[in-house]
Amino acid sequence: MSAHADKQPVVLLTGASGFVGRFLQKRLQGEPVTVRTLQRPQHDLLQAATLTAPCQGIDTVYHLAAYAHVNQAQVKSLYATNVDGTANLLQAAIAAGVRRFVYVSSILADPAYDQPRTAYGDAKQRAETLLQATHAAGHIEVVILRPVNVYGPGMKGNLMTLLRLIRKGLMPPLPRFTQTFSLIGVEDLCQALLLAASCPVGSSAPVYLLTDGEVYQIRALEQAMRQALGKTQPAWATPRAVFYLAALALELLGRLLPINNAxxxxxxxxxxxxxxxxxxxxxxxxxxxxxxxxxxxxPAIIADMNGRGHE
Structure with missing residues (x-):
């Protein structure tokens, strides 16, 4: 297929089967573009030659595919996919004359938001550095998005873990944490991604920090989750030291066993x-x-969780 044959731009989406990718693909299908996705195993970010054909005739690449947080044994794979895989796709895009490369990074690419430093945050920063240098050299337009934690139906991560444990009745009340943090909804992130395909760029690749504009406290989220699940919020709170020791024990277990995202x-x-x-x-x-x-x-997150039969 080609942009000329379809009389509309062709975009390439990586990570289409992931949480954000599924939503973005649906949004793109409502836009005046033709959507192409990478199909494994024939297209592999670690096999540069397999990326040549998918990039032909492409106007914009939306690069969402990435290894997320993993256990210690898989750090090498994380760097390979998030850094080398991004480099391979970037080179294929440049060779094919792609106009713009939209990269979904993470707020954790900034060390200020990633303490202690994680392999995930470091790998995202390395990929960003590579992309920024390529943009500055004039080889391709690059726009970098740094979303905070993303929520929505089908989400993963710490908030989903918390929600699942509360639902099962396995989550003791959290300590009285008072810290605040930011989040972003998956549909809002998709809105930003579409805008990133056409926003103006200068000599430096723009880097956009993305949130939903709200400020959250984890205790308030915990209470909302318990209420939505029909669970009572206990009047007591887990001592912070006890909670830390439990997290430490799970950390050690995750290093010993092949558990993803433990x-x-x-x-x-x-x-x-x-x-x-x-x-x-x-x-x-x-x-x-x-x-x-x-x-x-x-409510939609819980309905999706129930529909998927998370146990």
Whole structure:
């Protein structure tokens, strides 16, 4: 297929089967573009030669595919996919004359939001550095998005773990954490991605921080989850030291067993530190206008969780 044959731009979406990718593909199908996706195993980010054909005739690449947080044994694979795989796709896009490369990074690419430093955050930063250098050299237009944690039906990560444990009655009340943090809805992220395909760029690749504009406290989210699930919020709170020791034990277990995304110290730090991100500049410059917040999306998230039969 080609852009000329279809008389409309052709875009390439990687990570189409992932949480955000599924939503973005649906949104793109409502736009005046033809959507092409990478199909495994014939298209492999680690096999550069397999990326040549998918990039032919492409106007915009939306690069969402990535290894997320993994256990210690899989760090090598994380760097290979998130750094080398991005480099391979970038080179294929340049060779094919692609106009723009939209990269979904993470707020964790900034070390200020990733303490202690994780392999995931470091790999995202390395990929960003490569992309920025390529943009500065004039080889291809690059736009980098740094969303905070993304929520929505089918989400993964710490909030989904918390929701599932509360539903099962296995989650003791959280400590009295008072820290605040930011989130973003998956539909809002998709809105920003579409805008990133056509926003103006200068000599430096723009980097947009993305949130839904709200400020959250984990205790308030916990209470909302319990209420939505028909669970009573206990009057007591788990002592912080006890919660930390439990997280430490899970961390050690995750290092010993091949458990992807095992909760542990990373989860503890995510809950126990300030994580508020100001995205007003991104909203102004990108023209992005968030429409959702976690509390309004919670019923749909729970309905999806129940429909998937998470146990």
């Amino acid at each position: 909760p542990g110290l990373r989860s503890y730090h995510a809950l126990a530190r300030n994580y508020t991100v100001d995205s007003k500049a991104s909203q102004r410059d990108l023209g992005y206008n968030p429409q959702s917040d976690f509390y309004r999306e919670l």
